[in-house]
Amino acid sequence: MTDTVDSVLLAAAPAGPPGDPGPLPAGRADAVVFAVADAERSAARYRAALGLCCTAYAGPETGEPETVSYVLTGPGTRIVLTSPVRATGPRGRELAAHLARYGDGVLxxxxxxxxxxxAYDYVVDRGALSLAEPYETRDRFGSVVLATIAVPGGSRHTLVDRANYAGPYLPGYEPYDPHGPGGLR
Structure with missing residues (x-):
C-alpha cells in the first residue's frame, strides 16, 4: 500500500528544478478512512470477514456529536469506518454530502x-489543493499534527505526524470497549 500512496502523492507533485530536495519523504499508509452509511454494521462485518480488531471508537458518547467512527486494526492495517449521526453541523453535513454523491467508499x-x-509545503508548492493547513490537535494521550490535501475523485489525503501521540488513534477517540458506548453486537 505504501507504494500506492507514494505514487499518488508524487504524481500530484511533479519534479522541481535542479537542486530540488527530491521526492516527498512519505512514510507509510497511516489509515484508510471509509465513509459508510452505517459504521456500526460495517465494523461488525469487517471484523467478521477480515478478522480485524476494533481498537478505538469516537461518537456522541466521546464528544463527537455529528459522526460515529470505529477504528479496526490488523497486522500492518488500520481502517476507520465513519458515518454521520446528524447532518446539522459541518462534519456531519460534509460526510452526508459525500455519501450522497459517492456512496460508501474511501473518504x-x-x-x-x-x-x-x-510535507504540506512540498505538495502544495507543486500544485496540490489544500483543504486544511497543518494544525496540532491534542488530548490526554499527547498531540498529533495533521494537514489535508484534495485528490481527484472526491477523496483526500491527510498528512499525519503522530510521533508525540500514544493514544488509540487520534484525539477524540477512546480505546474501544465492547461493553461501553459504541460496543459492537
Missing amino acids: DLAVSVPDVYY
Whole structure:
C-alpha cells in the first residue's frame, strides 16, 4: 500500500528544478478512512470477514456529536469506518454530502510523514489543493499534527505526524470497549 500512496502523492507533485530536495519523504499508509452509511454494521462485518480488531471508537458518547467512527486494526492495517449521526453541523453535513454523491467508499487515505509542515509545503508548492493547513490537535494521550490535501475523485489525503501521540488513534477517540458506548453486537 505504501507504494500506492507514494505514487499518488508524487504524481500530484511533479519534479522541481535542479537542486530540488527530491521526492516527498512519505512514510507509510497511516489509515484508510471509509465513509459508510452505517459504521456500526460495517465494523461488525469487517471484523467478521477480515478478522480485524476494533481498537478505538469516537461518537456522541466521546464528544463527537455529528459522526460515529470505529477504528479496526490488523497486522500492518488500520481502517476507520465513519458515518454521520446528524447532518446539522459541518462534519456531519460534509460526510452526508459525500455519501450522497459517492456512496460508501474511501473518504481519506491518511499518510504518515515525519514532518507534516514540510510535507504540506512540498505538495502544495507543486500544485496540490489544500483543504486544511497543518494544525496540532491534542488530548490526554499527547498531540498529533495533521494537514489535508484534495485528490481527484472526491477523496483526500491527510498528512499525519503522530510521533508525540500514544493514544488509540487520534484525539477524540477512546480505546474501544465492547461493553461501553459504541460496543459492537
